[in-house]
Amino acid sequence: MKMKESDNINTFMTKLIEMGNQQRVHGEEKSDYQIVQKILISLPKRFDIIVAMMEQTKDLTSLSVTELIGTLKAHEKRVEMRDE
Numbered sequence: 001m002k003m004k005e006s007d008n009i010n011t012f013m014t015k016l017i018e019m020g021n022q023q024r025v026h027g028e029e030k031s032d033y034q035i036v037q038k039i040l041i042s043l044p045k046r047f048d049i050i051v052a053m054m055e056q057t058k059d060l061t062s063l064s065v066t067e068l069i070g071t072l073k074a075h076e077k078r079v080e081m082r083d084e
Contacts, residue, residue, distance in 0.1 A: 047075070
């Protein structure tokens with residue numbers, strides 16, 4: 001699953017949560033680290049800068065999905081404000 005250029009973080013996270021719920025129903029559990037990794041590699045190029053920064057400055061093994069989503073939303077909002 002990849003985030004489309006036309007999607008925003010909220011739309012993409014909703015899709016990921018739905019997919020995660022389906023996996024749990026079928027007995028598949030993913031750790032926060034696995035989910036964080038999946039999200040980071042699924043983002044479009046416009047997030048490359050924030051992804052690189054996070055990979056270099058954060059301990060991804062202890063980064064929660066909630067913290068990642070918050071960081072991505074803040075970055076998206078900053079970019080939107082700059083573009084206005």
